[in-house]
Amino acid sequence: MEQPAAPLPNDFIRDIIDEDLKTGKNLGRVATRFPPEPNGYIHIGHAKSVCLNFGLAGQYRGTCNLRMDDTDPLGESMEFVESIIRDVRWLGFDWGDRLFYASDYFEKLYAFAVELIKKGDAYVCDLNADEMREHRGTFTEPGKASPYRNRSIDENLDLFARMRRGEFADGSRTLRAKIDMGSANIVMRDPVLYRIKREPHYRTGNAWVIYPMYDFAHCLSDALEGITHSICTLEFENNRPLYDWIVARLIEKDRPRQIEFARLNLSYTVLSKRRLIELVQKKYVSGWDDPRMPTVTGMRRRGYTPEAIRQFCQAIGVAKNDNLIDVALLEHCVREDLNEKAPRAMCVLRPLKIILDDYPEGKVEQIQCANHPQRPDMGTRRVPFSRELYIEQDDFLEDPPKKYNRLAPGREVRLRNAYIIKFERLVKDEQSGRIIEIHCSHDPATKDGPPADGRKVQGVIHWVSARHAVTAEVRIYDRLFRIADPGSEEDFLKDLNPDSLEELAGCQAEESLRDSAPGSRYQFERLGYFCVDEKDTKPGKPVFNRIVPLRDSWAKISDKK
C-alpha cells in the first residue's frame, strides 16, 4: 500500500543529495549502506539509520548495501549477523545480493596499508598503549612525536609484514598514520590504523593477527563498494578529516562523502549498546527479545509492526540536533497502524463474575460481532453469550465517583455487542468483604439496538461468557525506566521501573482467541492492542503481550481527582 504521501519537507541530507544530483556529482548515482558491527542486536536507534539509508536508496533509485563492520573480532559473532539480517529484513528492506563484510576486505585493506607506508604516510610504532597515550597530549597541549615516527619506508614495510606474520606480541606494535601530532583535532594525532590482536575472528578464523581500525577500514570499505553518501552519527564528526585524509591518499576517483546526523534518543529507555548488554546480562530483562527492550527483536515480539516503526522513523525526521524523542510518538504510530488492521476481540483481564438471574440457565446465544467497527470487509465472528459472564473488575464500583459511567448499584450498562443489563444485587465474602459475584437482569429487547423507550445508557463494557471463555495469560508492559532520560545517569539501573512487567494469569478471553496464531495481533476492545506471544504460547493456552494500551481519557479524568 503506497501512500500518495503529502510532500514531506526535505532534511539536510536530502538537500545535499539534491545538490549533488544537480551538479552531476557521482554521475547521478546514490549509493548508501547500513554498516552495523555484529556484536549486538540492533535497536530502534539503528532502525532510524536503516530507514534513512534504505529510504534514500529507494527514493533516489539508488542502492543500499548491508555491510557487517566486523573489524574487531572481540564480541562479534555469526549469531549477531543472523539477527541483524533477520531484523533489517523484517523492517521491510532488501539489499539484493549486496550483503558485504568488512572482513572480506582484509586482504585489500592490507594492500592499502602497504601503499600508505610506501607513500611515507604511515609507520610502525613500537609504543605500547600507555606510552602512546602519554605521547598523544591533551585537549590543550599538543602531542609529542613517537620516537619511531621517522623509520625508513623499507623498515616500516618489513615490520608491518612481520606484524602480519605474527612475529610480535599483542599490543607491542601498531601501524599508525603519519599526520600531525600537533593537530588540534586529537583524531589526527597519528591515529592507529592496525593493531595486533590474537583473537580468532568469527569469519576469518586465525588467518589474521592484525586487524584494521574503524577509521581505516570504514572509509575504504565505502570506497570499495562505491558508496556515494556515507551516513553516520554525529560522534564521528571529529573523524571526518581522517576519513577524508585516508581516502584522498588511496582512492583516485569517486570518493565517498561522510555525512553525520543525530542519533535517536528515546524517552524512558536506553539505547546504548553497553547499557542494553547490561540489562540482558544482569537479567533485568529476559533477553534481547524481551518485549520491553527497544531492540528490533524485542519490539517484534512485543507486537510492534514494521510499518509502525518505519512511520515513526519518518515522523522523527533527520537533523543534527541532539534529541530525546517522546516515546508517546512511537506509541502513537503503533496505534495508528494497528487501529487500521487489528481485528477486535474481547478479553477480560481481571474477571468479575456476573450472573443474569433472568436469563435461562443452559441457554447459549451466538452473537455476531463485527471484527472491525469501521471495516465491514474484515467480517464478523460469533461470540457465545450465556447466563454467567465475566466483566472487568474495574467496570463495577460499589461507590462510583462522578463521571463514572460503568456498572454500579442501581445502574444499567450496555454489554458490548449484546444486551443492556441492570444491577440487582451483589454477593460479598463475609470475611474479606471482597466482591464474589454480581447479579443482574437483562433487557431482552436491547440485543441489537437501543431501548425502545429511548432511555440512555451511559456506559459500554466488554465481557466474556464464563462457560466458553479460554483462560489466558496476559503480560502488561510498561516503560522500562521511570525517568525520561535514564541514559544521562551513570547509574542508570537505579531508575529501572519496578513495575515494567505485570503478568496476569487468570485472564478470560473469548472463545475465538483459543487457537489464535502466534504473532497475530488483536485489539482487545476498551483495553489495547495485544499480540500472541511467539515463544510461550502453547496450543489452547495463549499468552498475550500488550503492545500498547488504547488511549484512556477516563484514566486522565480519574487521575486528576
Added chain:
RNA sequence: UGGGGAAUCGUUCAAUGGUAGGACAGCGGACUCUGACUCCGUCAAUCAAGGUUCGAAUCCUUGUUCCCCAGCCA
C-alpha cells in the same frame, strides 16, 4: 583561556532575507454499542544583546548554554 558540532512551541521536524508551519503531547468540545477511532476548536517557540536591512529564525558582531573528541572500540 584546544578542536568539532548544535541552539525555533512541553517534545520534535520545517520555514534557505518577505504571513514562524506540521506532527506528537496538553487543554476544550462534537460524535460514539470501544471513555477507542474520527471530527472541530485551542494553548504554545525563534538562546541573549547589539548591528545591517523597507523587512532577520535566516546575514554580521559579541556573549551564553548544551553535545562530541585524549580506545590498540565502533
